[in-house]
Amino acid sequence: MATETLTLGKALNTGLRRALENDPKVIIMGEDVGKLGGVFRITDGLQKDFGDQRVIDTPLAESGIIGTAVGLAIRGYRPICEIQFDGFVYPAYDQIVSQVAKMHYRSRGKLSIPMVIRIPFGGGIGAVEHHSESPEAYFAHTAGLKVVSCANPQDAYVMIQQAIASDDPIVFLEPKRRYWEKGPVDLDAPLADAYPLHSARVVRPGTDVTLLAYGPMVRTCLDAATAAAEDGRELEVIDLRTLSPLDLSAAYESVKRTGRAVVVHEAPSNIGIGAELAARITEECFYSLESPVLRVTGFDTPYPAARVEEEYLPDLDRVLDAVDRSFGW
């Protein structure tokens, strides 16, 4: 029985390894993914074991990475592209939005691009500019792309394999500040029986407020729920896991019980994921709502200098403040 305690980063590494083992068409491409094992070591040891034809250090050009991966996909490969940091995906944005996302549609289904674009995203690691961004809304806004994010090691291990196995092009957002957090991972459970990729999940049941989050903010919300419980408030936490397509069935069910919802993400609020969630919840749960859906997000500024990111990023206090405001409505 192989349940092991792994960091989220190691769980991804193990999931990638499993995918390379299971399907000879799976390849990994990116900057420094080979000998170095990636700047976060997510591909550590994979080139050594699978060779440099399958774990490919590419020239330094993101548009090139994604563009050539499109060709490889047409040729029958299943490329996993690593973008080194969130802020460096934009040179590839044209390829992702205009090419990757539209191939299936334009070919009337004759071409699939089974590509996974892995992006370490979000802040909280004290980095310089361009290393802490949350670009999910750009991708979730684009028809033809799917967007998911994992929040714990078990999901990281399973979801990366599901994403690779999927014929959809998937932007796979990795919460970089959580790479080092540990949790149990069941390494043996068959993928076929796994919790579906594009499904949200209640990660902490509660009765008073529904917190909706994904990626790095799931941990923040769980901590907030723990703190709130000490004050006698039971917060339900939902890990959305998939941003496109959104799976809101659990959220609707929850909000109908709690009557209150708070959305939490690091990305700025303006025209963002939170706005979509608020709109959909309002439509679906209007008569159950005791207060408006509130958002706790990064501000609508460029990501600031590292020494003020703590104030920029949603944290436990800001989540609890929103919970209070929800009750005070």
Place this chain on the structure above:
Amino acid sequence: MAKGDPGGTTRGRRAAPRSRKSATGNPELVQLLTPEGERIDSVTGPDGIEYRVDFTDEEYRGLYRDLVLVRKLDAEATALQRQGELGIWASLLGQEAAQVGSGRALRTQDMAFPTYREHGVLYCRGIDPIMPLGLFRGVDQGGWDPNEFKFNMYTIVIGAQTLHATGYAMGINMDGKTGTDDGEAVIAYFGDGATSQGDVNEAFVWAGVFNAPMVFFCQNNQYAISEPLERQTRIPLYQRAAGFGFPGIRVDGNDVLATYAVTRTALDNARHGQGPSLIEAYTYRMGAHTTSDDPTRYRIASEVEAWQAKDPISRVKAFLEKQQIADAAFFAEVDEQARRESVHLRERVLAMPNPEPVTMFDHVYPNGSPLLDEQRAQFSKYMESFEGSAH
């Protein structure tokens, strides 16, 4: 070296007779000072141009001083990072000559577009060396005024600045500021890895088509993080220029004299209306990519040792000693100045205040935004709610 416009061709006493004139050596690599400190009088590059420098003794000593200071300040920044005072640091160790040579070749009116590693060029432009430390400490995003110092902000997104440099140079053309000795020119810095980016190749196209008065200055330090040069190119980088229709040349980037000579010539050609050129400064990143990097994972010690023997500073020192341009007292004095300046740098970094959180809302737009005004007000109110509490 004194501020302003050093390294002229005629002023002052020339330093001692030159050891040899060489048309030999590596014809693909312009070199005027060997790793052993042998001075080469002049070199005719594969482009047919004769490269030479004609510095006064004072100017030679000035270059040495620059090299030592730039290295020492860089080492101090690395130490500050190790002690947790900077979030990260991108060291220039090994690339001092490429940066001081090209930085001193700039004339006052020239504009530079750096990456994130050009601390040596920044120093030559007269910018307080503490400035980039604010960026890497995480208190700001670089504090100098690009127009005041003719040195743009650091650019971390690989290659992007080469297009900015090209556009700036196009503007010089539009303003009619080329064609004379005091015409303007632009230098764009980038790495070997950057040459793969679309932006850089587009900059080459634009610069060629619009005859932009600029120099593409590639510091080929042999690595892009872990990836060796072979991951970026099948031919020597300087040869790429030919395909874009302008000259390219490779210079010994660990040779401050040759780098100066080649850059000065290229800039002067640009300012006289002859368009762009590419310089590949062949050098080596002696340290890690940044303080977050572990180079032992991808390169071997013997390679580093081989480059150690080509150190850009020790060859200048050997030359100054051999030619008796400088004595022990001078070297001691430079070391002492470097020590003093690095201590001073450290003290000022430790005293750098954290920014007021509310300042993150500033400067997003020249004309402001009602959305941000609202967020700023809410944020301030929220922060006040903690005042007086144990928070």
